[in-house]
Amino acid sequence: MSDPKIEGYVFKPGFKGMAQDTGSDQTMFKGVHWGKAMMWIFLLSDTFIFSCFLISYMKGRGSTLVEWPNPSEVFALDAFGVPVPLLLIAIMTFVLITSSGTMALAVKYGYEKNRKMCGWLILATAIGGLTFVGMQAFEWSKLIHEGVRPWENPFGAKQFGSFFFMITGFHGTHVSIGVIFLFIYAYKTFAGHYDERKRGWFTTMKGDYVEIEILGLYWHFVDLVWVFIFAFFYLW
Amino acid sequence: MSEDFKDNKTIQAQSSETISGGGSGVSPDIDHVRPAEVEEQDLYHGHSFITKWIFCQDAKVIGVQYFLLATFTGIIGLILSWLMRLQLGFPGAASFMTAEHYYQFVTMHGMIMVVYFLTALFLGGFGNYLIPLMVGARDMVFPYLNMVSFWMFFIAVGVLLASFFVPGGPTGAGWTLYPPQTILEGTPGSGMGILLMCLSLILFVAGFTMGGLNYLITVLQARTRGMTLMRMPLTVWGIFTATVLAMLAFPALLVGALMMSLDKILGTSFFMPTILKAGEVLEYGGGSPILFQHLFWFFGHPEVYIVALPAFGIISDLISVHSRKNIFGYRMMVWAIVGIGGLSFFVWAHHMYVSGMNPWFGFFFATTTLIIAVPTAMKVYNWILTLWRGNIRMNTVMLWCLGFIVTFVNGGITGIFLGNVTVDVPLSDTYFVIAHFHMVMGIAPLMVIMGAVYHWFPLVAGRFLDEKLGKWHFWATFLGAYSIYFPMHYLGFIGVPRRYFEMYDSPYVASATGMNEFISLAAFLVGAAQFILIFNIIKTLKTGKPAGSNPWKACSLEWLTPTVPPEHGNWGDRLPVVHRWAYDYSVPGAKEDFITQTTPPSEVVNTGVEKT
Ligand code: HEM
Ligand SMILES: [Cu+2]
Numbered sequence: 001m002s003d004p005k006i007e008g009y010v011f012k013p014g015f016k017g018m019a020q021d022t023g024s025d026q027t028m029f030k031g032v033h034w035g036k037a038m039m040w041i042f043l044l045s046d047t048f049i050f051s052c053f054l055i056s057y058m059k060g061r062g063s064t065l066v067e068w069p070n071p072s073e074v075f076a077l078d079a080f081g082v083p084v085p086l087l088l089i090a091i092m093t094f095v096l097i098t099s100s101g102t103m104a105l106a107v108k109y110g111y112e113k114n115r116k117m118c119g120w121l122i123l124a125t126a127i128g129g130l131t132f133v134g135m136q137a138f139e140w141s142k143l144i145h146e147g148v149r150p151w152e153n154p155f156g157a158k159q160f161g162s163f164f165f166m167i168t169g170f171h172g173t174h175v176s177i178g179v180i181f182l183f184i185y186a187y188k189t190f191a192g193h194y195d196e197r198k199r200g201w202f203t204t205m206k207g208d209y210v211e212i213e214i215l216g217l218y219w220h221f222v223d224l225v226w227v228f229i230f231a232f233f234y235l236w
Numbered sequence: 237m238s239e240d241f242k243d244n245k246t247i248q249a250q251s252s253e254t255i256s257g258g259g260s261g262v263s264p265d266i267d268h269v270r271p272a273e274v275e276e277q278d279l280y281h282g283h284s285f286i287t288k289w290i291f292c293q294d295a296k297v298i299g300v301q302y303f304l305l306a307t308f309t310g311i312i313g314l315i316l317s318w319l320m321r322l323q324l325g326f327p328g329a330a331s332f333m334t335a336e337h338y339y340q341f342v343t344m345h346g347m348i349m350v351v352y353f354l355t356a357l358f359l360g361g362f363g364n365y366l367i368p369l370m371v372g373a374r375d376m377v378f379p380y381l382n383m384v385s386f387w388m389f390f391i392a393v394g395v396l397l398a399s400f401f402v403p404g405g406p407t408g409a410g411w412t413l414y415p416p417q418t419i420l421e422g423t424p425g426s427g428m429g430i431l432l433m434c435l436s437l438i439l440f441v442a443g444f445t446m447g448g449l450n451y452l453i454t455v456l457q458a459r460t461r462g463m464t465l466m467r468m469p470l471t472v473w474g475i476f477t478a479t480v481l482a483m484l485a486f487p488a489l490l491v492g493a494l495m496m497s498l499d500k501i502l503g504t505s506f507f508m509p510t511i512l513k514a515g516e517v518l519e520y521g522g523g524s525p526i527l528f529q530h531l532f533w534f535f536g537h538p539e540v541y542i543v544a545l546p547a548f549g550i551i552s553d554l555i556s557v558h559s560r561k562n563i564f565g566y567r568m569m570v571w572a573i574v575g576i577g578g579l580s581f582f583v584w585a586h587h588m589y590v591s592g593m594n595p596w597f598g599f600f601f602a603t604t605t606l607i608i609a610v611p612t613a614m615k616v617y618n619w620i621l622t623l624w625r626g627n628i629r630m631n632t633v634m635l636w637c638l639g640f641i642v643t644f645v646n647g648g649i650t651g652i653f654l655g656n657v658t659v660d661v662p663l664s665d666t667y668f669v670i671a672h673f674h675m676v677m678g679i680a681p682l683m684v685i686m687g688a689v690y691h692w693f694p695l696v697a698g699r700f701l702d703e704k705l706g707k708w709h710f711w712a713t714f715l716g717a718y719s720i721y722f723p724m725h726y727l728g729f730i731g732v733p734r735r736y737f738e739m740y741d742s743p744y745v746a747s748a749t750g751m752n753e754f755i756s757l758a759a760f761l762v763g764a765a766q767f768i769l770i771f772n773i774i775k776t777l778k779t780g781k782p783a784g785s786n787p788w789k790a791c792s793l794e795w796l797t798p799t800v801p802p803e804h805g806n807w808g809d810r811l812p813v814v815h816r817w818a819y820d821y822s823v824p825g826a827k828e829d830f831i832t833q834t835t836p837p838s839e840v841v842n843t844g845v846e847k848t
Contacts, residue, residue: 022465034377038449048487059524158505159505163506166494205378
């Protein structure tokens with residue numbers, strides 16, 4: 001990444017540069033959009049939320065006396081009569097990670113002011129997210145069908161159901177919120193709000209393609225969190 | 237929409253020469269400040285009553301809104317404390333006071349005071365009002381989000397107070413909400429009460445996050461030209477660091493509250509062990525109550541510094557202005573604030589010594605706890621050294637400052653007692669703890685709030701508060717608070733437990749009765765004395781002595797706005813340019829005993845502090 005151009009400010013490389021930026025006036029992160037800085041800090045806070053969830057999960061799993069169910073069995077899916085472990089989850093993860101790719105491309109085309117391409121890619125991302133949520137709903141209903149509930153679990157410790165539904169539910173809510181925003185942003189992109197710098201409906205701030213990058217940060221974060229949830233629930 | 241922005245001014249970046257007009261024959265070069273990096277913020281100017289005063293996006297109005305709502309909630313907390321004291325001092329005096337009610341009042345009092353009063357008031361109230369003014373911004377960076385933040389807080393307070401009116405009443409589990417008893421039958425408010433409490437906390441955290449993002453980005457990315465981090469007043473440093481703590485600590489509370497609600501609504505067993513009730517095993521089982529304690533105190537301990545750090549920052553500024561001296565060891569103060577903030581994440585289990593833990597674990601947390609005392613003591617020394625040989629103005633503000641130092645040191649010392657496991661175990665859950673945290677985070681921050689109100693009222697309202705009333709208010713509060721909490725140390729030593737509705741026939745009764753009555757009388761007095769302030773505000777709002785601009789002769793930016801009180805956008809059509817820190821008081825060789833932050837070096841040559 002090249003440094004932004006700032007009148008009267010000479011960037012320095014490496015650690016010295018960091019110290020100089022920190023000691024300078026006006027901004028700490030030179031040339032970084034306010035909204036983008038905000039999203040990073042929000043995500044840091046959100047990281048703490050998910051960390052609390054996952055640490056609680058470890059503690060809960062560690063302190064229950066009843067045996068924890070075997071993930072390769074509970075999460076297996078019957079394909080042509082053969083139970084394949086982690087099949088659904090592999091597809092879900094693949095879809096979500098792919099949607100991160102389309103999101104990154106959307107950001108790139110946004111900055112190139114390629115309105116059409118950008119809009120389609122956002123839409124593709126939204127559909128990827130929607131597919132993910134749909135598959136998650138399918139997995140939930142399958143588990144519920146088999147008798148797993150937040151308060152009970154025929155396969156072992158009841159905390160399994162509690163933590164599973166709570167944490168994937170919380171993550172799924174994040175994805176759903178992301179999907180809603182993706183649809184809105186797709187609309188705004190196609191309608192040219194970012195090209196015309198039209199003001200936001202509520203915030204009254206001037207629109208800018210940087211908003212897509214900000215949403216992208218959120219989306220990548222949600223994907224990253226999924227990788228952890230995946231590891232903790234399905235591989236442990 | 238665009239007609240709302242007609243009166244928006246677009247300002248070209250100006251070099252400081254044109255602004256300061258150069259100095260007395262000195263090369264204007266020494267006044268040079270880098271041009272603006274970011275274009276001017278475009279602000280939404282409300283026109284109707286609703287957009288100007290209710291759903292307002294101006295951080296100053298939002299700050300006042302936060303202030304008023306937090307004060308209102310605080311008064312409810314105060315009334316609850318009166319009722320508790322009535323019961324403790326004169327058992328049976330109020331016939332409606334049952335044990336259940338007592339527990340509910342203890343709980344609501346604690347939660348209200350800590351979260352909805354002090355946190356909201358320092359960060360939402362002072363943060364909103366002062367941050368943009370002190371760093372030279374036109375407003376918070378996301379005014380709309382900021383407005384939503386206040387209204388979320390409003391709803392959170394509404395939900396909290398609604399719990400007084402639901403069947404079963406508010407939760408009576410103690411403000412620490414420890415499971416399993418919190419959600420088990422037999423605890424008052426174990427149904428709707430606890431659910432509303434959890435919901436209210438979740439809303440509070442969500443609303444706070446919106447505000448907190450604003451405070452952080454405004455400080456990091458929206459300072460005016462010349463305003464480096466190390467030129468910011470300590471008030472901003474305190475609020476900034478407290479906000480960082482809040483952003484990282486509230487998640488634990490949110491998760492705890494969510495899991496608790498699920499245990500209640502869905503019957504999950506996150507925190508619920510196997511429980512025998514009247515010989516029968518309950519549905520719950522296999523969960524860990526200690527997990528909640530960890531989550532709660534991972535939030536709870538930083539929370540006390542979320543309250544304390546803004547207080548530290550504000551008091552530093554007040555002491556410096558009113559003793560006409562620069563704050564002693566500014567950089568040390570900044571690093572102390574940051575260091576305390578960082579350390580506060582590694583001490584939480586000192587609240588859990590009696591919950592049972594591995595001795596090494598207790599040893600670790602006792603060590604970290606005692607280490608925090610080092611930067612804290614540095615700050616106290618620096619306040620005293622700032623006062624040392626200063627040109628002290630003995631006004632109301634200064635009285636509050638001195639009161640703060642005394643009460644804070646007092647509470648800090650008892651904290652060192654409690655930080656040691658062996659000392660804490662017998663003292664935990666006694667009145668000694670009550671005395672400790674009320675001194676350190678009840679009364680001390682309250683003193684700061686009062687000092688800050690007397691100090692900044694002339695800026696917000698354009699008039700001084702009445703000094704005479706102020707002094708009455710101070711002495712009644714200071715002496716009264718000491719009468720309440722000093723004897724409580726003794727009660728703790730003789731073993732009087734906290735959160736007890738009545739002492740029944742325990743051996744404490746005889747020796748403690750007189751003292752309890754005395755404490756209660758003092759509590760009524762202190763509470764009543766706070767209404768002096770409200771009376772003072774109402775009285776002086778219209779008829780007080782006009783303050784004019786910069787009445788305290790302060791250096792920091794908030795006093796240098798073109799109009800007093802500042803208007804929306806703060807700075808008229810030209811942003812201030814900063815050349816120095818906020819503490820150039822009594823500089824030898826200078827014409828006056830203060831040099832404002834915007835004074836360019838060329839105007840103060842020969843003083844030795846051209847640039848600071
Ligand atoms: C006139 C002022 C005040 C009086 C008379 C007062 C009195 C009391 C009393 C009697 C208790 C209950 C003791 C027990 O039985 O456990 C208590 C608890 C508490 N107070 Fe205050 N208080 C005052 C101000 C404050 C302030 C400003 C704060 C803000 C930090 C505060 C925070 C707390 C907390 C956190 C608890 C613990 C609640 C619990 O253990 O559940 N108080 N107070
Ligand atoms: Cu603590």
